[in-house]
Amino acid sequence: MSLDIATREAYGKKLAALGETHPEIVVMDADLSGSTKTNIFKKQFPERFFNVGVAEQNLMGTAAGIALSGHTVFVSTFAIFATGRAWEPVRQSIAYPKANVKICATHAGITVGEDGASHQSVEDIALMSAIPGMKVMVPADAHQTMSMMDYLVKTPGPAYLRLGRATTQQVFDADYVYEEGKGAVLRDGTDVCLFTTGFVTKATLDAATRLEEKGVSASVVCMGSIKPIDADLIVAMASKHKVLFSVEEHSVVGGLGAAISEVLTSQKPARLFRLGIQDAFGQSAPYQELIKHYELDEEGIARQVLGKLAAL
Amino acid sequence: MSKSIQELQDIANEVRVSIVKMVHTANSGHMGGAMSFADMLTALFYNKLNYDPKNPKWEDRDRFVLSSGHMCAGLYTILAKIGVFDEKELWNFRQLGSPLQGHPKYNLDLGIEMSTGSLGQGLSVANGMALAARVQNKKYRVYSLETDGGSQEGMVWEAAMLAAHYKLDNRCVLFDYNNVQIDGFCSDVMDLGSVADKFKAFGWHVIEIDGHDMQACCDALDEAEKVKGKPQAIISKTTLGKGVSVFENKSKFHGTPPTDEEFAIAMKELGN
Ligand SMILES: Cc1ncc(C[n+]2csc(CCOP(=O)(O)OP(=O)(O)O)c2C)c(N)n1
Ligand SMILES: [Mg+2]
Numbered sequence: 001m002s003l004d005i006a007t008r009e010a011y012g013k014k015l016a017a018l019g020e021t022h023p024e025i026v027v028m029d030a031d032l033s034g035s036t037k038t039n040i041f042k043k044q045f046p047e048r049f050f051n052v053g054v055a056e057q058n059l060m061g062t063a064a065g066i067a068l069s070g071h072t073v074f075v076s077t078f079a080i081f082a083t084g085r086a087w088e089p090v091r092q093s094i095a096y097p098k099a100n101v102k103i104c105a106t107h108a109g110i111t112v113g114e115d116g117a118s119h120q121s122v123e124d125i126a127l128m129s130a131i132p133g134m135k136v137m138v139p140a141d142a143h144q145t146m147s148m149m150d151y152l153v154k155t156p157g158p159a160y161l162r163l164g165r166a167t168t169q170q171v172f173d174a175d176y177v178y179e180e181g182k183g184a185v186l187r188d189g190t191d192v193c194l195f196t197t198g199f200v201t202k203a204t205l206d207a208a209t210r211l212e213e214k215g216v217s218a219s220v221v222c223m224g225s226i227k228p229i230d231a232d233l234i235v236a237m238a239s240k241h242k243v244l245f246s247v248e249e250h251s252v253v254g255g256l257g258a259a260i261s262e263v264l265t266s267q268k269p270a271r272l273f274r275l276g277i278q279d280a281f282g283q284s285a286p287y288q289e290l291i292k293h294y295e296l297d298e299e300g301i302a303r304q305v306l307g308k309l310a311a312l
Numbered sequence: 313m314s315k316s317i318q319e320l321q322d323i324a325n326e327v328r329v330s331i332v333k334m335v336h337t338a339n340s341g342h343m344g345g346a347m348s349f350a351d352m353l354t355a356l357f358y359n360k361l362n363y364d365p366k367n368p369k370w371e372d373r374d375r376f377v378l379s380s381g382h383m384c385a386g387l388y389t390i391l392a393k394i395g396v397f398d399e400k401e402l403w404n405f406r407q408l409g410s411p412l413q414g415h416p417k418y419n420l421d422l423g424i425e426m427s428t429g430s431l432g433q434g435l436s437v438a439n440g441m442a443l444a445a446r447v448q449n450k451k452y453r454v455y456s457l458e459t460d461g462g463s464q465e466g467m468v469w470e471a472a473m474l475a476a477h478y479k480l481d482n483r484c485v486l487f488d489y490n491n492v493q494i495d496g497f498c499s500d501v502m503d504l505g506s507v508a509d510k511f512k513a514f515g516w517h518v519i520e521i522d523g524h525d526m527q528a529c530c531d532a533l534d535e536a537e538k539v540k541g542k543p544q545a546i547i548s549k550t551t552l553g554k555g556v557s558v559f560e561n562k563s564k565f566h567g568t569p570p571t572d573e574e575f576a577i578a579m580k581e582l583g584n
Binding site for chain 2: 033039052055056057084085115118284285289
């Protein structure tokens with residue numbers, strides 16, 4: 001049976017499970033515990049849960065203090081407020097002293113849906129990647145989320161985990177194990193390579209099937225870690241394919257595509273097209289409509305790839 | 313366009329009906345806070361604001377900033393009612409391409425003075441508009457909605473300090489104290505204590521009222537306007553989801569749309 005749930009849901013359940021075996025874990029939230037799913041942990045371990053109210057900067061500062069006093073702290077709120085509103089406290093109080101705080105933010109990207117641009121972070125990967133030493137991870141489904149969390153509890157130091165509101169379809173099997181900084185080849189092709197991450201991973205895989213029907217053989221690589229990035233894998237794929245694409249539910253500025261570009265320019269110059277949000281704010285609509293609108297559904301991805309190839 | 317107390321109460325009720333219909337139609341959005349604030353919002357737009365619905369860009373207009381942007385169903389309704397734009401726009405709320413975004417997007421043609429939705433920034437923005445009036449020797453006043461949950465943001469209090477420091481007497485905060493936020497009662501999640509004492513300590517002129525007493529809303533707006541040398545805070549004790557028994561005081565209805573059954577109850581209780 002496949003596990004089709006939102007990554008925030010997988011996060012909430014796994015966090016409560018980890019709470020059983022890890023008494024050092026403390027969880028914090030900023031008035032969104034029902035949405036981020038930290039309320040599952042809260043119910044089980046109320047003495048190790050703190051709600052700071054609507055105060056994201058205060059959330060980060062307080063988390064740093066708890067972490068520097070011997071705890072592994074998981075903090076959650078929406079991605080735009082965790083990374084945007086609280087950016088400098090994250091940099092100063094968490095990243096600089098290397099406090100053991102895991103920033104696990106939900107409602108990333110445009111799949112937030114109707115709440116619109118104010119709540120849709122298309123910049124969070126860029127913001128977190130820019131901070132020295134910050135790890136940036138984006139799970140594609142529930143299994144990858146849970147495996148990344150196993151990694152996070154045993155790896156001290158700051159990290160950012162980007163989670164979503166919408167249901168994701170299963171991509172990884174239950175026995176998948178996340179390895180630090182490693183991408184995963186999900187499909188082998190010969191013409192183009194599609195690098196992807198997060199929510200759009202399943203649609204990218206499906207787009208590759210569509211492309212096959214149109215005579216384009218596509219590899220698909222899931223980059224669960226944006227930082228550190230799997231440079232070896234990028235170079236290997238660039239050597240084997242004529243054209244590369246990145247597909248992400250994030251701005252093409254400072255996201256997965258940008259991180260891949262940085263590797264290519266110094267190690268293996270190659271042509272890369274970055275599919276994602278093209279330097280724009282999001283907007284309100286049911287998320288399925290937005291994914292279509294920004295051409296990040298199966299059909300839209302395939303159409304964009306064919307369009308770029310045709311224009312070459 | 314001054315209205316009698318009875319007329320204002322009727323309009324506020326229509327605003328609540330519209331809020332529930334909009335959120336039900338969109339099947340998403342925020343009713344609870346918009347309903348608690350509906351009375352003061354109505355009093356402000358109909359009996360106080362110096363505003364021309366046919367010229368929403370008029371430079372001397374009084375301004376209103378909805379700092380807690382999630383409560384926009386009420387603001388959009390009022391702007392349509394006074395004639396800034398067509399009421400039929402309300403039914404595209406939160407849909408692809410609608411100018412009526414889930415949280416306000418700056419659009420002066422529609423009377424939307426500021427992009428909000430990220431809590432706790434509007435008090436500063438409204439202060440900026442009030443400072444600009446001083447620089448330009450203009451007489452307009454600037455109002456903003458602040459809410460209890462939203463005021464857990466530190467920036468609100470940074471701005472409270474600034475407004476008093478610069479003696480912004482053209483600046484008035486309408487504070488909706490319904491004691492509810494997303495995770496429960498504010499007093500349980502993160503107690504704000506006496507908001508009145510806090511604003512007083514920062515140097516504001518404070519007026520405390522029952523936010524569902526229309527006469528009190530109008531009187532407080534009149535009193536605030538006369539204050540010299542200090543910003544004013546009208547602190548309204550209100551009820552989240554006011555007017556619909558199944559919504560009242562339930563944090564669930566901060567941001568959950570009504571089921572068809574709840575919608576029917578709401579329409580009945582609001583006399584629609
Ligand atoms: C900076 C920021 N953090 C978090 C949120 C998510 N959020 C939206 S409304 C809300 C609670 C607001 O409570 P209150 O202001 O009292 O509004 P009410 O429930 O009374 O409508 C939260 C946490 C946000 N919009 N902005
Ligand atoms: Mg409230």
